Amino acid sequence: MKNGLKKWRFLPLFAAMAFILSGCGEPFLSTLQPAGEVAQKQFNLMMLSVAIMVLVIIVVAIVYVIAITKFRRSKLGDDFIPKQVEGSHRLEVIWTVIPIILLLILAVPTVALTFELGDQSGMEAEDEEGNREALVIDVRANLYWWEFAYPDQGVVTAQDLVVPTDQNVYFNVIASDVKHSFWIPAVGGKIDTNVDNMNTFYLNFDGEKAEEANNLFYGKCAELCGPSHALMDFKVQTMSQEDFDGWIAAMQESAESEQDFENDTVADGFAVFEEQGCIGCHAVDPTQQIGSSAGPNLTNFGERSYTAGILDNEDSDEVHAENIQNWIRNADVLKPGNTMGGYNEDDLSDEDLDALTEYLMSLKVYSE
Ligand code: HEC
Numbered sequence: 001m002k003n004g005l006k007k008w009r010f011l012p013l014f015a016a017m018a019f020i021l022s023g024c025g026e027p028f029l030s031t032l033q034p035a036g037e038v039a040q041k042q043f044n045l046m047m048l049s050v051a052i053m054v055l056v057i058i059v060v061a062i063v064y065v066i067a068i069t070k071f072r073r074s075k076l077g078d079d080f081i082p083k084q085v086e087g088s089h090r091l092e093v094i095w096t097v098i099p100i101i102l103l104l105i106l107a108v109p110t111v112a113l114t115f116e117l118g119d120q121s122g123m124e125a126e127d128e129e130g131n132r133e134a135l136v137i138d139v140r141a142n143l144y145w146w147e148f149a150y151p152d153q154g155v156v157t158a159q160d161l162v163v164p165t166d167q168n169v170y171f172n173v174i175a176s177d178v179k180h181s182f183w184i185p186a187v188g189g190k191i192d193t194n195v196d197n198m199n200t201f202y203l204n205f206d207g208e209k210a211e212e213a214n215n216l217f218y219g220k221c222a223e224l225c226g227p228s229h230a231l232m233d234f235k236v237q238t239m240s241q242e243d244f245d246g247w248i249a250a251m252q253e254s255a256e257s258e259q260d261f262e263n264d265t266v267a268d269g270f271a272v273f274e275e276q277g278c279i280g281c282h283a284v285d286p287t288q289q290i291g292s293s294a295g296p297n298l299t300n301f302g303e304r305s306y307t308a309g310i311l312d313n314e315d316s317d318e319v320h321a322e323n324i325q326n327w328i329r330n331a332d333v334l335k336p337g338n339t340m341g342g343y344n345e346d347d348l349s350d351e352d353l354d355a356l357t358e359y360l361m362s363l364k365v366y367s368e
């Protein structure tokens with residue numbers, strides 16, 4: 001018996017830790033720190049249902065404590081037999097009507113919000129010239145990376161989603177291979193990305209909250225999809241409408257301008273990129289059709305916050321270069337099951353890898 005108890009002596013500690021640690025949240029990741037209108041509404045609904053549940057628990061606990069203290073045997077004696085009642089009209093009405101009322105309080109806002117958030121009519125709104133007013137983004141989920149296209153602007157990118165703040169952004173989501181789920185915890189979601197049919201929803205990124213989060217939100221795949229499911233991360237860079245217009249223009253421009261290499265190493269790097277067949281899976285042209293490449297589009301790779309969605313570039317060229325080399329050498333280890341595989345020294349010499357890294361880092365369109 002004593003041994004049995006010993007096993008459990010850490011239980012209170014773990015319980016306390018679970019309680020305390022669950023309070024840890026980061027503004028860029030937590031559903032409990034909503035950073036947009038959609039997330040805020042979903043959060044409010046969550047709070048409403050938690051409040052109702054807590055109320056029920058408290059009432060039941062009080063009744064329970066009253067019952068066991070008031071009707072103790074030591075108080076009423078061994079021979080006491082309570083009044084025998086069978087069916088109390090009043091009580092039965094109370095415990096039927098109260099849950100109905102509670103469920104109604106929960107159901108009405110839930111159903112209303114479901115319809116409100118499901119309303120995608122804003123996507124079709126046009127100005128006088130027949131141009132769509134809202135921003136629409138096509139999302140394509142692949143094992144284990146994300147592709148984002150701006151169909152009205154004619155550009156495509158991957159891994160880092162770029163969005164303007166303080167407006168509804170509409171998403172058409174689909175998957176290439178298996179079912180995934182598109183989720184930006186702090187801003188709203190999630191929504192399944194299916195293979196055969198497109199799902200649509202919108203999000204709104206709050207400008208002030210985005211600044212608190214350093215203009216970088218975390219996105220996740222929320223549907224178990226394979227061995228690297230937990231590593232199927234993406235990032236969201238938020239910016240003002242003005243900066244976003246600048247970014248789009250820079251992307252469009254980069255498609256038209258001639259490729260010009262900063263120096264010889266970068267040019268050598270591009271040669272390796274072609275020789276090694278990287279270019280077969282990775283387009284460096286932002287006008288590529290979404291879904292037409294086997295790997296992420298790398299047009300603006302040098303500006304991404306993370307490498308492969310999981311290695312933090314920390315805004316430092318040095319760290320970025322390390323991450324790139326680590327990824328190219330160990331892609332199969334870092335993300336098991338992904339189609340790129342790693343390139344060892346026999347495939348790719350250290351010298352070629354250095355040149356390749358310089359080239360990849362030079363892929364910038366908006367920042368210098
Ligand atoms: C068979 C197709 C394929 C080939 C060939 C290939 N890759 Fe990849 N690459 C991928 C896929 C798929 C991913 C995404 C993996 C993931 O994140 O799950 C990727 C990811 C990357 C990334 C990270 C992109 C980002 O946005 O963070 C880089 C950088 C990269 N590859 C460079 C290269 C280089 C350099 C070569 C040639 C030496 C190469 N790849 C060859 C398929 C390929």
Ligand SMILES: [Cu+2]
Nearest residue numbers: 180221225232
């Ligand atoms: Cu997935």
